[in-house]
Amino acid sequence: MLTGRHPQQSRPRAGVNLQNYLFHLDNLSLEYGAVKALKSVQLTIYPGEILFVTGASGAGKTSLLSILGGHLAPTSGKVILPHERNSKHFVATVFQDLRLLQKKSCEDNLWLSYDSSIYNNKNEFYRDMEELCHTLKVKDQLSRKIEDCNGGLRQKIAMIRALLSKPTAILADEPTSSLDKESSYLLFEVLNHFNHKKGLTLIWATHNKELIKQFPGKIAHLEGGRLVYSGHACFI
Numbered sequence: 001m002l003t004g005r006h007p008q009q010s011r012p013r014a015g016v017n018l019q020n021y022l023f024h025l026d027n028l029s030l031e032y033g034a035v036k037a038l039k040s041v042q043l044t045i046y047p048g049e050i051l052f053v054t055g056a057s058g059a060g061k062t063s064l065l066s067i068l069g070g071h072l073a074p075t076s077g078k079v080i081l082p083h084e085r086n087s088k089h090f091v092a093t094v095f096q097d098l099r100l101l102q103k104k105s106c107e108d109n110l111w112l113s114y115d116s117s118i119y120n121n122k123n124e125f126y127r128d129m130e131e132l133c134h135t136l137k138v139k140d141q142l143s144r145k146i147e148d149c150n151g152g153l154r155q156k157i158a159m160i161r162a163l164l165s166k167p168t169a170i171l172a173d174e175p176t177s178s179l180d181k182e183s184s185y186l187l188f189e190v191l192n193h194f195n196h197k198k199g200l201t202l203i204w205a206t207h208n209k210e211l212i213k214q215f216p217g218k219i220a221h222l223e224g225g226r227l228v229y230s231g232h233a234c235f236i
């Protein structure tokens with residue numbers, strides 16, 4: 001459903017000496033026909049990092065996240081994954097279009113993340129669901145059909161669904177675009193908490209400079225498909 005594995009995954013080539021990384025993008029390019037969406041991107045992402053992927057519309061943010069999530073293969077270059085990656089590692093993606101089931105309720109959409117291999121029983125899942133819904137102030141909205149919900153509520157449901165799948169990394173594509181300032185901060189507080197307590201890696205495409213300034217993290221800034229800056233967010 002929301003989890004991506006890498007059809008194009010490969011191991012580090014001899015001579016690449018990277019320790020404990022989660023993803024290494026090696027000279028990665030992506031073309032859609034004549035459009036060069038990503039150009040020779042070189043980037044290493046480590047477990048437990050918060051990485052904001054920034055850039056103007058059309059800069060390549062969605063393309064980069066799609067490749068990291070295993071939903072698109074690069075035209076050239078590689079996504080290199082560590083040797084020790086095991087089946088417990090997986091990446092949850094919150095797509096820009098959210099991919100929720102419109103005719104189903106919020107709660108039904110959340111139950112799509114239930115997996116008996118990661119929860120001992122349904123009660124345990126339900127407790128986690130209730131806690132997250134309470135924190136994000138959506139507990140009294142759960143019976144509403146997605147098609148009747150506003151954009152902000154949908155974004156929260158998509159993010160809670162991703163968190164309930166207990167990923168080691170979340171890729172989120174502009175997940176606060178329909179949220180007001182207060183809700184954006186609240187959502188990011190929750191993700192920050194998972195980052196601190198559980199080492200969740202967060203890779204977040206955003207235009208929201210205010211948010212970036214408030215929270216510790218790195219940025220990878222794209223311009224016209226090129227990675228023009230990668231490093232601490234305090235320099236933006």
Ligand SMILES: Nc1ncnc2c1ncn2[C@@H]1O[C@H](COP(=O)(O)OP(=O)(O)O)[C@@H](O)[C@H]1O
Binds near residue numbers: 056059064
């Ligand atoms: N499916 C597609 N077919 C053709 N061009 C695309 C497609 N998806 C994205 N593009 C183009 O690739 C470039 C990067 O797009 P995208 O990754 O969506 O950027 P961003 O998320 O930063 O707005 C843009 O020029 C965009 O128009």
Ligand SMILES: [Mg+2]
Binds near residue numbers: 096173
């Ligand atoms: Mg985009």
